[in-house]
Amino acid sequence: MVRIHPSILSADFVNLERDLARIATADGVHLDVMDAHFVPNLTFGLPMVQRIAEVTDLPIDVHLMIDDPDTWALQYAIGGVDSVTFHAEATRDAVALARELRARGTRAAIAVKPGTEVDLVAEHLREFDMVLIMTVEPGFGGQSFMPGMMPKLETLRARARDLGIDVALQVDGGITDDTLPIAAAAGADVFVAGSAVYGHADPAERIAALRAAGGGEAVAAAAGDAPAGSLER
Ligand SMILES: O=C(CO)[C@H](O)[C@H](O)COP(=O)(O)O
Ligand SMILES: [Co+2]
Numbered sequence: 001m002v003r004i005h006p007s008i009l010s011a012d013f014v015n016l017e018r019d020l021a022r023i024a025t026a027d028g029v030h031l032d033v034m035d036a037h038f039v040p041n042l043t044f045g046l047p048m049v050q051r052i053a054e055v056t057d058l059p060i061d062v063h064l065m066i067d068d069p070d071t072w073a074l075q076y077a078i079g080g081v082d083s084v085t086f087h088a089e090a091t092r093d094a095v096a097l098a099r100e101l102r103a104r105g106t107r108a109a110i111a112v113k114p115g116t117e118v119d120l121v122a123e124h125l126r127e128f129d130m131v132l133i134m135t136v137e138p139g140f141g142g143q144s145f146m147p148g149m150m151p152k153l154e155t156l157r158a159r160a161r162d163l164g165i166d167v168a169l170q171v172d173g174g175i176t177d178d179t180l181p182i183a184a185a186a187g188a189d190v191f192v193a194g195s196a197v198y199g200h201a202d203p204a205e206r207i208a209a210l211r212a213a214g215g216g217e218a219v220a221a222a223a224g225d226a227p228a229g230s231l232e233r
Contacts, residue, residue, distance in 0.1 A: 002210075002211050005030040005192050006030065007031075008029060008031060010142070026207050030061045030194075033063065034139065038066050039138050039139035041065075046076065049076060060082055060083075062084045069087065077104040084101050088111065108130075125167055126163065131168075137173075138172075141194040153188050154187055180210055
């Protein structure tokens with residue numbers, strides 16, 4: 001299954017409601033929260049996520065690139081937010097945080113930067129609904145895909161198979177028509193795309209093209225399907 005989650009990082013923040021409407025055929029929307037500490041960039045925080053949740057029916061996938069998610073991540077477990085992703089590198093107790101998120105009805109996801117191994121994540125894979133393998137250094141859109149991250153996906157997909165669990169594997173950074181099939185072959189099933197969607201005149205056409213590149217059928221989460229969420233446990 002190929003799920004496309006456009007990142008609004010490359011959208012027009014002044015015309016965000018319009019740009020959200022343009023990706024209505026996507027499977028979810030990816031919101032990059034950056035604090036200028038964990039990453040060298042600053043985007044937006046909870047008020048913006050709350051407002052976006054009011055105007056879109058798409059399942060929201062919040063990617064927290066912030067220090068101290070143990071303290072802040074639970075704030076994002078609000079209506080309309082399907083999953084909250086925190087970084088392994090910034091979290092004191094990832095298992096405890098994942099359990100708290102799940103207890104609040106939000107899917108829990110853990111992200112790893114390119115330099116972080118996935119051994120510990122693999123060890124506790126049952127605790128997470130999704131693992132985000134960063135295929136660029138977090139902080140900015142428009143960077144080049146790092147194919148060297150593919151063994152991490154293969155390791156986690158094999159581990160999930162061994163455990164008999166269905167965990168979503170997301171990739172984020174440099175996803176295009178050319179790189180999506182590489183990540184899909186390695187085991188990814190949720191694909192974040194910022195510039196490959198919003199860097200073009202017709203985002204809906206780009207979503208369809210990315211799905212086709214993954215060999216996936218159009219599985220658009222039409223408005224009204226949102227409660228089903230974009231990630232299946
Ligand atoms: O988390 C991110 C950056 O840290 C973004 O989600 C990602 O970079 C999307 O942008 P693009 O598809 O243009 O690479
Ligand atoms: Co992201």
